[in-house]
Amino acid sequence: MANLTPEDIRTLRGENPKMRDRDFADQNGLNEAELLAAYSSIDATRIEAHPDRIIGAAQLLGEVMALTRNASCVHEKIGVYDNYHSGGHACMVLTPEIDLRIFPSHWRHGFLVEKETDAGMRRSLQVFDAAGDAVHKIFLRNDEHEQTWEELKSSLAVKDQSQVLKVEPRAPVEAAKSDPAKLSILRKEWTRMTDTHQFMRLTSKLKMNRLGAYRIVGAPFVRALRPEAINQMLHKLQDSETEVMVFVGNRGCIQIHNGLIDTLRPMGPWQNVMDPGFNLHLRLDHVAEVWAVEKPTQRGIAVSVEAFDNKGMLILQVFGVGKEGNDHRPAWGKLVETLDGLPEEVLS
Template sequence: MDQDRPTSAEDIRTLRAEKASLRARDFCDTYGLAEAQLVAAYTGQGSTRLTAHPAELMPRIERLGEVMALTRNASCVHERVGTYGNYKSGPHAAMILQPEIDLRLFPSHWVSAFAVETETDAGVKRSIQVFDAAGDAVHKIHLRDTSNHAAWAEVIAELANGDSSDTLEVAPRKPAETPKVNHDKLDLLRSEWSKMTDTHQFLRLTSKLKMNRLGAYRHVGAPYVDRLDTGAVDAALQALAGSGTEVMLFVGNRGCIQIHGGAIETLKAMGPWQNVMDPRFNLHLRLDHIAEVYAVSKPTQRGPALSLEAFDAEGGIILQIFGRRTEELDSRPAWQEILSALPRTQQEELV
């Protein structure tokens, strides 16, 4: 929707004040704005532009102590409380490896960043928000009452890039990659799949064979992949809740993947949303966005890695759930039992 799109930062701020009851993302969708453009409109009035590269951001964010990390896509929001640290850099990918905040970062998509301070009835809310070239959120860090607020001003001063513009140019949003399959190579895919020793080999294999994840899942067949009913994700969450079964739950976008490792305790459904509402982990999932679901088995040196993977109608991945790995095993028997009991669907031929 694009209703009377505001054309200046002042227009954005005025309209936002009139529509204060709308969530920021809903406001932007309604008025044809990227979320980064809304944040940029308040530069000098609550927003400060920062350097966006994770190599600059992450070591400084450690000094803020306990915070809430948020990563989302259009269908799922993943929120985890913890501390940043143990930053590992790389030419194309980087990582935060902490017991609670576990991230995979892809710096080429970290294009703009802001420190945001918002006055509320409960006091000043502080966050650091990172966006991609289209102005979509890549990753956000929200301070909590338990955070080190005393370090905030110094950290932001070090990260500020000096840009005072309250407008932001964004690129068109790139659509999800359409499913790719090379029918002539399916036997080779199955043969090479059986020889994998690590889950990270999968994307290299599909790329070599001119395929991608969803294209391979649609066509490789059993025993590698089973297509499930679209209700299988909710059924899995219901089975996990309160069971003590530990999983690794991945949610991401092009710039960041965030991982929860542990059990799930409390579910609360609200309309089309299914929500995990645990003290240090929240998940908000649009069940009505789920178009395809697969149970996937990938061989590793420590046994099969079993995952539940959900995709939207455009072919974008919404989330993945694996049994939580240990030093000895890449799966858990309780997770295998949950996966085995989920409703299957006809493995129809999809192009």
């Protein structure tokens, strides 16, 4: 729906109070940031969105729930924000529970939100990109820091508390980009990598992207898996003691879980990990491509399983935990070998 006034938005929201914010926004031709802006000076306060300010505030709020998502996967971790490293291009939060990679240029709109629920008042810090899509959210878990919260409403608030938010058009997902003429260079340079972070620089130099490179590089670097393999992987992890790193992100933030996968609870198209301190909600019907990937590093081969949607968007990545004294990479590599691959004729 176009040209909705803030009053229109609040009226429609009042008629659908139980619907999740993202679902309500999608249904009414909005985005989440526009929805929240309609409640500015009512249930929401517009605030500075830079991660230095947001994470600085989060560090004062004790144990919270951190949420990062994309269109197909929601990643939730409970913990305390600490060990923050600021930076112009990228920032980090590095704790055993809250592990984030932050890209400040996409932190454009921020809100402190207060929402009355059946369980009582729910308070959160929410950050959105230029298009008004959610980048990162932080939910308070108790009332112990209510006074700090009130102080943040004053210290973080911006002068503009308008209920109308100007957003930019949503950038389209970059489709798979390959250059078969450079395949031999791709394979040669792939074998020379010493760190997984070098991969993006390599593909950029060759005018390719992640999915495009996977589609052409072939064995022994990648193996195409059935889309169902992502759910198969979760079940195999549930049955094992293999610790993994689960990466879920968007343009502005990547959130990482380190540990086991224990409790799975499917519901409709969603597969849900419901573990103490970690929840994952994955739309299995959005998974269009899955790849098992091997990249050389100084500490041996890094094996990942990576899922993409039908537009080429990266939904999530899973690696084996390889910490000193707690190396699950061999067990993870063996588990990945058992996942169902696509027949060669499907790929040709």
